[in-house]
Amino acid sequence: MPTIGDVARHAGVSRSTVSYALSGKRTISRETRDRIEVAIAELGFTPNAGARALATSQTMVIGLFVQFFEDEFSPAMLQYVLPISDAAREAGYDILMVTEADGAHAVRRIASSGMVDGVIFLNVAYEDKRLPVMRKMPQPGAMVGLPRVPDDFDVFDLDFAASGRILVDHLAERGHREIILITPREHVFERGGGYAWRFRDAALQRAATYGIRVRSYFGETQQPAVNQQLNRILDAREESAMIVHNDAVIAALPSVLYSRGVRVPDDLSVVGAFSEDFGKLFSLPYTAVETSPNKLGRLAVQALVRRMTDPLGAGAPRVELVAPHVTDRASTR
Amino acid sequence: MPTIGDVARHAGVSRSTVSYALSGKRTISRETRDRIEVAIAELGFTPNAGARALATSQTMVIGLFVQFFEDEFSPAMLQYVLPISDAAREAGYDILMVTEADGAHAVRRIASSGMVDGVIFLNVAYEDKRLPVMRKMPQPGAMVGLPRVPDDFDVFDLDFAASGRILVDHLAERGHREIILITPREHVFERGGGYAWRFRDAALQRAATYGIRVRSYFGETQQPAVNQQLNRILDAREESAMIVHNDAVIAALPSVLYSRGVRVPDDLSVVGAFSEDFGKLFSLPYTAVETSPNKLGRLAVQALVRRMTDPLGAGAPRVELVAPHVTDRASTR
DNA sequence: CTGAAAGCGCTTACAG
DNA sequence: CTGAAAGCGCTTACAG
Numbered sequence: 001m002p003t004i005g006d007v008a009r010h011a012g013v014s015r016s017t018v019s020y021a022l023s024g025k026r027t028i029s030r031e032t033r034d035r036i037e038v039a040i041a042e043l044g045f046t047p048n049a050g051a052r053a054l055a056t057s058q059t060m061v062i063g064l065f066v067q068f069f070e071d072e073f074s075p076a077m078l079q080y081v082l083p084i085s086d087a088a089r090e091a092g093y094d095i096l097m098v099t100e101a102d103g104a105h106a107v108r109r110i111a112s113s114g115m116v117d118g119v120i121f122l123n124v125a126y127e128d129k130r131l132p133v134m135r136k137m138p139q140p141g142a143m144v145g146l147p148r149v150p151d152d153f154d155v156f157d158l159d160f161a162a163s164g165r166i167l168v169d170h171l172a173e174r175g176h177r178e179i180i181l182i183t184p185r186e187h188v189f190e191r192g193g194g195y196a197w198r199f200r201d202a203a204l205q206r207a208a209t210y211g212i213r214v215r216s217y218f219g220e221t222q223q224p225a226v227n228q229q230l231n232r233i234l235d236a237r238e239e240s241a242m243i244v245h246n247d248a249v250i251a252a253l254p255s256v257l258y259s260r261g262v263r264v265p266d267d268l269s270v271v272g273a274f275s276e277d278f279g280k281l282f283s284l285p286y287t288a289v290e291t292s293p294n295k296l297g298r299l300a301v302q303a304l305v306r307r308m309t310d311p312l313g314a315g316a317p318r319v320e321l322v323a324p325h326v327t328d329r330a331s332t333r
Numbered sequence: 334m335p336t337i338g339d340v341a342r343h344a345g346v347s348r349s350t351v352s353y354a355l356s357g358k359r360t361i362s363r364e365t366r367d368r369i370e371v372a373i374a375e376l377g378f379t380p381n382a383g384a385r386a387l388a389t390s391q392t393m394v395i396g397l398f399v400q401f402f403e404d405e406f407s408p409a410m411l412q413y414v415l416p417i418s419d420a421a422r423e424a425g426y427d428i429l430m431v432t433e434a435d436g437a438h439a440v441r442r443i444a445s446s447g448m449v450d451g452v453i454f455l456n457v458a459y460e461d462k463r464l465p466v467m468r469k470m471p472q473p474g475a476m477v478g479l480p481r482v483p484d485d486f487d488v489f490d491l492d493f494a495a496s497g498r499i500l501v502d503h504l505a506e507r508g509h510r511e512i513i514l515i516t517p518r519e520h521v522f523e524r525g526g527g528y529a530w531r532f533r534d535a536a537l538q539r540a541a542t543y544g545i546r547v548r549s550y551f552g553e554t555q556q557p558a559v560n561q562q563l564n565r566i567l568d569a570r571e572e573s574a575m576i577v578h579n580d581a582v583i584a585a586l587p588s589v590l591y592s593r594g595v596r597v598p599d600d601l602s603v604v605g606a607f608s609e610d611f612g613k614l615f616s617l618p619y620t621a622v623e624t625s626p627n628k629l630g631r632l633a634v635q636a637l638v639r640r641m642t643d644p645l646g647a648g649a650p651r652v653e654l655v656a657p658h659v660t661d662r663a664s665t666r
Numbered sequence: 667c668t669g670a671a672a673g674c675g676c677t678t679a680c681a682g
Numbered sequence: 683c684t685g686a687a688a689g690c691g692c693t694t695a696c697a698g
Contacts, residue, residue: 001445001471003675014685019677029683044469046445050386051675054690059383061429061448068415075408075614082401085432094448096394097430099418112334112379114691115394115427136377138334223616252616258591281408282615283556283585336691347669352693362667384691387674447675 002043010039022047053114062093062304063116065130067103067123072188072221076247079277079293080122080144087301093117104129111137118308120144120300124155126192140307140314142300146194150319154303156296159321160195160273163289164203166324167243167271170287172210174332176241176269179207179214180233182249186218199245199273215239219246230256241269241332244286250274251282269332276327286331289324296322335376343372355380386447395426395637396449398463400436400456405521405554409580412610412626413455413477420634426450437462444470451641453477453633457488459525473640473647475633479527483652487636489629492654493528493606496622497536499657500576500604503620505543507665509574509602512540512547513566515582519551532578532606548572552579559585567593574602574665577619583607584615602665609660619664622657629655 008015013032020026021036028036039045053059064084066077085095096116100106103121107130110116117139121130124145134141135152142154171179181203183189184196200216207214217233220226226248234256244250250272257264264270264285272288279288299320307314341348346365353359354369361369372378386392397417399410418428429449433439436454440463443449450472454463457478467474468485475487504512514536516522517529533549540547550566553559559581567589577583583605590597597603597618605621612621632653640647 001447004677005675015676016678016686017684020684023677025678027683032683044445046442048387048675049446049448050383050392051690052677053383054381054387054692055675055677057690064430074411074610078407078411081430082432085430089433094443095430095432097397097414097418097428099415099428100422109379110427112377113382114334115382223613227616251614255588255591255616258588277407280556281584283560283588337693338691348692349670349694350668353668356693358694360667365668381691384674385693387676388691388693390674 001048002045004045004047006043007036007039007045010043011035057114059115059117060093061096061116062088062301063107063110063119064095064097065103065107065119065121066097066099067121068099069123069188069191069193070221072123072184072193072247075281076278076293077122079275080297083294083297084120084301087298088305091301091305093305104133107133107137111139118142118304120304124157126194128192140304140311142304142307144296144300146198146319146321148194150317152317154300154307154317155319156299156303157195157321158289158291158296159323160198161202162321163273163324164199164201164243164245165206166326167273167289168203168206168210168212170271170326171241171243171269171332172207172212174241174269176239177212178239178241179212180237180239180242181214181216182219182233182242182244182246183216184219184246185221189218196245203243203245213239219244219249221246221248223248223252226252227256231260234260234262237268241271244270244272247274247278250284250286253286254282254284264331265333271326271332273324279327279329285329287329288327290327292322292325334381335378337378337380339376340369340372340378343376344368390447392448392450393426394429394449395421395634396440396443396452397428397430398436398440398452398454399430399432400454401432402456402521402524402526403554405456405517405526405580408614409611409626410455412608413630416627416630417453417634420631421638424634424638426638437466440466440470444472451475451637453637457490459527461525473637473644475637475640477629477633479531479652479654481527483650485650487633487640487650488652489632489636490528490654491622491624491629492656493531494535495654496606496657497532497534497576497578498539499659500606500622501536501539501543501545503604503659504574504576504602504665505540505545507574507602509572510545511572511574512545513570513572513575514547514549515552515566515575515577515579516549517552517579518554522551529578536576536578546572552577552582554579554581556581556585560589563589564593567595570601574604577603577605580607580611583617583619583621586619587615587617597664598666604659604665606657612660612662618662620662621660623660625655625658 119141124143146157452474457476479490608624
C-alpha cells in the first residue's frame, strides 16, 4: 500500500504538504493541490488508520458493547445495533462491536488499549459490572439502559415506569377492573434488569390507585415453555385484559390466542410494549407502548459524538428517559 | 494512559525489554520479569493498539461487512453475526462491523486504510459489487454466500441446490404429486441473490424427474402482504404439500394456518429451510433443512484466521458448500 | 540476558 | 505558500 511519502515524492512536494492538503488545515496553492490529487488518484492512496490514530490520538471508532442474555429475546437487540451503526457512520465513525460474555473484561481490553474513542453499552443493568471499569477509562461513554449510578455517562432509556402507568391508564379508562400482567422472566429481575421492575412496580402502583386487581406472572422466554405457560394462564383467566411486558410472550401470543379461539379485543383486551419493527416482524396486532430502539440508539450516538468531539462544551452528563407513546392498534375494548 | 516507556522507567529496564517480556519472544531473567510485571500492574498499562498495529502491520481486527436488504427478513442476519463475533474473539480478533449501504465503498475505505487484517462478507450476491474492490486489497477475505466468481476468496454457503432436491425427495417419498413452492421475493432473484435460484431451479428439476407438478410463487417479505398472499395461495390450493424457502412466509405460516383451520400434516404437509434458532424464535413446527448459520459463520472465521496468520500454508482458496441436513419435525405425511 | 536505535506512517508545531 | 523535523507508542533487528 502506498504511503504519504510515496504521494509526496510522486507530486514533488513534502509529506507535510500532502497531509495538509488532505486535512485542509492550511491553504495550498492551486497547482500543488492538483498535483497531489493526481498523485493520490494514481497511486490509490488512503491514509493508514493506525498511523493516523497514533499521531492524533483519535481512532474514529466507537466501541459498541452488546450483551446477550439467555433470558432475553435476541431479535430485540439488533434493533438497537443497526441504527447505532448507521448514526455512527453518518458522524464519521466506525463500529467495533463487542459481544464478549465477560463485558467488564472486554471494556478494559478495548478501552485501555485505545482502540476506540468512546463506547456505547447496550442493555445496561441496574448494577452493571461494565460501568466501574469504564469509569477509570479516559474515553466517554453513553448507555442505553438506566444503571443505579449513571454519573459520568450519558444515559438513555425508555421511561418504563411511565410506560407501565400509561398502559394501566389505557385499560382503566376502558373500564377494565381485573388485569393480567406478564413481566420479564424472574431471572431478569434478579440479575438487575431495571426495566423489568420499573415497569412492573409502576403498573402495580397505578392499578392500586384505581382499585384494579392485577395478577402478575413472570413470563417465560424459551419455547415450548412460553406457549405452555400462556395456556395455563389463559386456562385460569378471570381477567378481561392483559398487559404483556415480555418480548417472547407477546411474539407467541397471536398463535396461542388463535389456537384457543380467543378473540382480541372481543374476548380479551391486550396491550404490550414493543417497537414498531418488532411488531411488524411478528405481525402483532396489539396496542403498545413504542419502545423506540431506533431513537434511543441515535440519541446515544449523538451524545457520545458530542462528548468525543467537544468534551468541555458537552456539559454535564445527563439521564434522559424517553416518554412513552402509545400506538393504538385497537386491541382493547 | 501509561506507555511502555513509563513501565520501563518504573521497572528500571529498557523499553525493548518490556516489549519482549510482553510478547515472550525472548527469555527474560526471573527478577527482571517480576519487576516488569509489578510495574505493569501498578501503572495499569495496556499496550496501545494503534502503535502496535503500526509497528507490526497487524490490527487483530476483522472487518465484518453486513448487508441488509429490504427484501429480506432481518433476524436471519443476526444468526451469522453472533457466532462470527464469538469465533473471532476466540482466535484473538475483534470485529469491526460495517453496515454501510454502499458496501463496495465501505470495503475500500476500511481495507485500504489498514483498519482490519481481513474481511468477512455476509449475504454475498451472485454479482457482488464488494468483491472486485476487495480483490485489489492486500487483506484476505472469506465469504458467506456463493458469488459468480469466487476466486481469491474462501467461500462458504449452504448447498441450496441440494437443499431444494432433498426436500422434494422428502415429499416425493411420502407420495406427494403436487407441491406448492414459495421462493424468496422476485426482487431477490433480480438483484442476484444466488441462493434463491439455486434452490428453486434444483427443486423444480428434481420434481420433474418424479413427474411432480410444482406451482411456484414469489413470496412476500413484509406484513400485511405476507398474510394476504398466503391466504390467496391457500384459497386456490389443490396441492397436498408445500415447500417454503422464504423466512418471512414461514414465520407467518403457523398463524395463517391456525386461522384457516388447516392442520399440519393432516391437511397439508409443510417443509422449509431455516435454522434451528430461527425455528425456535418463531415456534415453527415444520420439518426443514437446517441452514446452519452458526456453522457457516465459524467456518468463515476459521478459514480467514488461517489465511491471515499463515498466508502461504493456507493453500488455494476453496469453495465449500455445506451439505443440507433435514431436521424432521413430523410436519409431513 | 539486556539495551540503544531505527522504523512503522501519519500530524503538527516551528521556521522561513 | 511550503518544508524539515519531532513525536505519537510500539516492535525488532543489531550489538554486546
